[in-house]
Amino acid sequence: MARILAVDDSAAMRQMVGVTLKSAGYDVLHACDGQEALALARESAVDLVITDVNMPNMDGITLVRELRQLETYRLTPLLVLTTESSPERKIEGKAAGATGWVVKPFNPERLLAAVAKVLS
Amino acid sequence: MASPSASHDQEMVSRALEKCAELAVWQLALAMRESDSAVERMGGAIERGSTLLSVLNALVAQVGALPGGETLHKDLLTCTQRLTAEHAACVENMQFYDRMVQHLGHLKDYLAHVAGVMTVPGGGPSETATLDQLNARFRRRLLTDAQRSVFDHVFQPGNREELAELPARAARTPNAADGNIEFF
Numbered sequence: 468m469a470r471i472l473a474v475d476d477s478a479a480m481r482q483m484v485g486v487t488l489k490s491a492g493y494d495v496l497h498a499c500d501g502q503e504a505l506a507l508a509r510e511s512a513v514d515l516v517i518t519d520v521n522m523p524n525m526d527g528i529t530l531v532r533e534l535r536q537l538e539t540y541r542l543t544p545l546l547v548l549t550t551e552s553s554p555e556r557k558i559e560g561k562a563a564g565a566t567g568w569v570v571k572p573f574n575p576e577r578l579l580a581a582v583a584k585v586l587s
Numbered sequence: 588m589a590s591p592s593a594s595h596d597q598e599m600v601s602r603a604l605e606k607c608a609e610l611a612v613w614q615l616a617l618a619m620r621e622s623d624s625a626v627e628r629m630g631g632a633i634e635r636g637s638t639l640l641s642v643l644n645a646l647v648a649q650v651g652a653l654p655g656g657e658t659l660h661k662d663l664l665t666c667t668q669r670l671t672a673e674h675a676a677c678v679e680n681m682q683f684y685d686r687m688v689q690h691l692g693h694l695k696d697y698l699a700h701v702a703g704v705m706t707v708p709g710g711g712p713s714e715t716a717t718l719d720q721l722n723a724r725f726r727r728r729l730l731t732d733a734q735r736s737v738f739d740h741v742f743q744p745g746n747r748e749e750l751a752e753l754p755a756r757a758a759r760t761p762n763a764a765d766g767n768i769e770f771f
Contacts, residue, residue: 477685478623482630483678486637521689550686550730552764560771567770572682574766575675581768 469514469586470494474504474530475548476522480571484517484548487575488582501525505533512539515586517569520549520556528556528563535564544585548573601705608702615695619688626684633677640674643667679766686730697725731764733757 471493473484481497488495496513498504502524508516516534518527525533527547534540544566549556552570560568566585569578647667651660700721704714722742729735733753740750 477688479626479630479681480685482627482634483681486630486634487678490637490641550689552730552762552767557769565771567768569769570764570767571685572679572765575678577766577768581770584770 468492468494470496470512471515471517471582472496472498472504472508472513474498474501474516474518474522474527476500476519480519484573484578487573487578490575491579491582493582501527501530501533504530508534508540509537513543515544515546515582516540517546517548517582520547520551520560528559528565531560531563531565546581546585548578605702605705608698608705612695612698612702615691615698619691619695622684626681630681633674633681636674636677640667640670643670690730690734693725693728697721731757731762733760733762 471488473481473488473495474497475481475484476499478499481499485495485497496507496511498507500522501518504516504518505525507513516530518530520527527549531545531547534543534545545564546567546569547560547565548569548571550571551557557568567581569581644667647660647663650656650663653660701718704717704721726735726738729738733756736757737750737753740746740753
């Protein structure tokens with residue numbers, strides 16, 4: 468089963484994303500900001516990254532940009548999961564190299580469908 | 588030119604307002620922290636519920652394989668499907684806590700900056716411009732249409748009744764963007 472890296476500074480959000488992905492059998496790694504996620508992604512290969520935007524140390528948009536610089540993550544799906552729904556932020560995310568934009572609160576079934584779609 | 592006594596009064600008012608804003612900042616910080624561990628425990632319960640649901644689903648599948656177990660299997664399957672739906676509702680609704688914390692965090696930062704502006708004695712065009720910038724930044728950081736609508740109504744004169752109704756209306760109407768998924 469695919470390995471997914473879930474990045475969020477909120478413990479409650481990490482739990483909810485983890486619960487949803489694990490219920491579908493995915494192997495889930497967690498990071499609480501972009502910096503930690505980047506380090507984790509460098510040391511162990513992941514098939515998908517789901518990241519929040521507003522986080523301390525390194526935000527989600529910067530994380531996406533940094534991951535796209537790495538050869539290993541050039542084609543890896545990177546989903547942004549955020550409370551931000553403004554078109555400006557979405558454009559920023561797209562320009563950074565994100566695969567998709569999911570607005571919180573997510574519906575578990577729909578998130579799993581999106582995950583399956585980007586992993587297929 | 589203001590008399591020394593008027594200027595002193597104005598400074599007293601500024602200090603009192605600064606204290607009010609500071610009080611609000613720390614009360615918000617406390618409220619946000621106090622709920623953290625309770626919500627984390629609730630998240631743990633949802634996580635354990637998810638594990639139990641997986642075990643239950645496996646057991647239900649075994650019941651279906653037993654001779655004569657078809658009816659029981661059907662009933663159990665209905666129950667687990669309902670439980671799965673309830674569990675999904677818990678996962679979805681728990682996320683409103685995250686949104687609330689972000690909203691309060693933005694408000695806390697805003698008030699802290701406003702308190703900083705109030706410490707400047709006398710006030711004047713530059714302070715008004717700073718407050719305008721803080722207001723604009725606060726609005727940009729708001730997350731939902733309802734939050735932005737409340738902000739706009741505060742700055743529109745003569746809309747107090749509608750403003751008073753907005754929070755209740757927002758609670759009844761989901762935010763249009765919630766749960767949206769867009770692929771690039």
